[in-house]
Amino acid sequence: MSLDGQLPPKMRLLRAAAELLANSGGAPVSTRQITQLAGVTAPTLYHHFGDKEGLFDAVVAAGFEEYVAGERDFAPSGQPLEDIRRMWDNHVQFGLNQPELYLVMFGNIRPESRPAIVADAEALMEEMLNKAAVAGQLNVQPREAARSILAANVGVTLMLIAEPASERNLELSTMTRDAMIFAVSAEPASGAAPGDAGKSSVVVAAIALNAALQASHSDQLSSSELKLFLEWLHRISTSPAG
Amino acid sequence: MSLDGQLPPKMRLLRAAAELLANSGGAPVSTRQITQLAGVTAPTLYHHFGDKEGLFDAVVAAGFEEYVAGERDFAPSGQPLEDIRRMWDNHVQFGLNQPELYLVMFGNIRPESRPAIVADAEALMEEMLNKAAVAGQLNVQPREAARSILAANVGVTLMLIAEPASERNLELSTMTRDAMIFAVSAEPASGAAPGDAGKSSVVVAAIALNAALQASHSDQLSSSELKLFLEWLHRISTSPAG
DNA sequence: TAGCACCTATAGCATTGCTATATGAACTGA
């Protein structure tokens, strides 16, 4: 029951606090629980950390170091934007693995509490984006890009944490990630006009889809399915309703 | 000192809690503070709200209704994407005006606590994006787009709340906002290059048709036909690349 | 051994969220 691997009490307190924080989902963790699990009495806690919040700050700091270490452990692939993607995914994964810790880190940010962590995280991402900027792949200043991407990254991670694990769809993450990266990257991607898809009616939309379908060879539907699909589409697009 | 405008105690409790929550930045607010400011004793609180968290939930719900009301008060401008921009800015402003309330709403989201608010906010944005989809301006399904945009919106707002008011730079917001909207919109790039950026016109048209069909109750197809039709449509509109 | 800094334990204080119980007010039906 007690966390006594003969580590120094300071460490035992840190681990006990981290464990209780991680397991008791959202419920407040009392100092008595912590000290009991650590096999230590109250004054020891206050001697080492001064405060309950001091202890929690230490836990957060340790967790953040782990996070940073995870981000740094990747060898640069030579494709900076690809590294950013991995960084993003790593961030999300960290949040999903330790949701409680993550919520303390990024969910409870107040200007007087811990903007230092945010600044560090931003610096970490800016560092990577700098390589992309050097390679001429960036549309905006690396710092602005880093702040923007990190903000979206945090938002996505929080949303994913918010929904029950069974319904979590990581597509939200990849989609937002690629949207952000695309927006800051300097890739010259532009094409022809999208036809006349400006009207707002079922008919127009159906006609546009009909034309587009005939032009392209989509293999998402079998030929018999497609035949029926087109027939229905025709029925819709010749209806008077709007 | 006491909040007695002769309102019913329930209201006085709500207002007292909201005021204390808003002003005492991040510090825990005790029930005794609340009841004293409301000019009421403890059991009254528990009679009406059952719990401290029940009271706070009520405060959050009230705040959220205010937020929704603010979002709805805008007359649609006819340009759905422009409405989305206003919606985004409104969201950020709400968060900056009531940071503590916002942190409780979106900073402390746990799967068991309040995903309902997130769902409502998503629905609100999806509703607007549907108009864009009908007009053929959307690249992805409105629901996915709404989730993605809202996630980024929340992330940006949290980051802005995190930094001291004097250093707040709203450019982070506008930049991220436009990046997200650009990424989900079908305007600029389409058709010719369905490689990585910009979906084919088939997909855009299918999404538009899908949204239009759901909006209008076309009776050109029987319900079973429509079901299968929509399924195929979904298959088309989520295909990797046309 | 003595002194000293460091770390930990005993015991308890003030405050916290919450409640068992009782009192009052307002409305009902006769």
Place this chain on the structure above:
DNA sequence: TCAGTTCATATAGCAATGCTATAGGTGCTA
């Protein structure tokens, strides 16, 4: 008009919380 019932508030107090004043071991160096 008045007993009965329901709703709403108050009195007083409990267990748990964060924290601390004080004292008691440790291990060092001299």
